[in-house]
Amino acid sequence: xxxxxxxxxxxxxxxxxxxxxxxxxxxxxxxxxxxxxxxxxxxxxxxxxxxxxxxxxxxxxxxxxxxxxxxxxxxxxxxxxxxxxxxxxxxxxxxxxxxxxxxxxxxxxxxxxxxxxxxxxxxxxxxxxxxxxxxxxxxxxxxxxxxxxxxxxxxxxxxxxxxxxxxxx
Numbered sequence: 089x090x091x092x093x094x095x096x097x098x099x100x101x102x103x104x105x106x107x108x109x110x111x112x113x114x115x116x117x118x119x120x121x122x123x124x125x126x127x128x129x130x131x132x133x134x135x136x137x138x139x140x141x142x143x144x145x146x147x148x149x150x151x152x153x154x155x156x157x158x159x160x161x162x163x164x165x166x167x168x169x170x171x172x173x174x175x176x177x178x179x180x181x182x183x184x185x186x187x188x189x190x191x192x193x194x195x196x197x198x199x200x201x202x203x204x205x206x207x208x209x210x211x212x213x214x215x216x217x218x219x220x221x222x223x224x225x226x227x228x229x230x231x232x233x234x235x236x237x238x239x240x241x242x243x244x245x246x247x248x249x250x251x252x253x254x255x256x257x
Contacts, residue, residue: 115172122168129161194225211250211257215242 136154184192202218219238228234249255 118172119169122165122172125165125168126162127165129158129165132161133158191225195222198222198225212242212246215245 132154136151136158139151139154141149141151198218198221202214205214205217216238219241220234223233223237228237246257250257
């Protein structure tokens with residue numbers, strides 16, 4: 089074996105010191121994502137504050153979980169903003185494709201429609217439709233994926249929350 093047989097990338101750079109040739113994400117893009125997370129967290133916080141409570145002063149009332157999530161969102165969003173300003177952010181993920189963007193948009197629209205429909209129709213009916221739609225968007229085909237999985241999952245959720253925990257669905 090001669091030096092001509094050795095790949096050029098193996099010469100002169102140890103394995104632990106690989107050159108980072110990934111393109112960094114734009115700082116404004118990363119900061120904008122952080123700002124969106126902070127804004128959503130603040131909105132959730134104020135919406136959680138509007139939840140009616142039977143007794144004031146409870147440490148773990150119905151406001152606790154959404155408030156904790158909102159505060160976490162604000163903190164994580166602020167960390168994202170600081171990270172975007174101070175460091176070079178790179179990603180191993182490929183950029184989003186048109187089909188990926190469509191799948192994301194369709195999934196979010198379906199979840200929004202689910203939240204709306206749940207106010208007017210039974211939990212079991214709209215949940216089966218939601219799960220079947222999400223499986224279809226994700227590429228699932230066949231009887232098991234489009235019928236059995238949504239029905240079984242809905243029945244399990246209904247049994248846990250509706251029957252065992254007595255959560256009004």
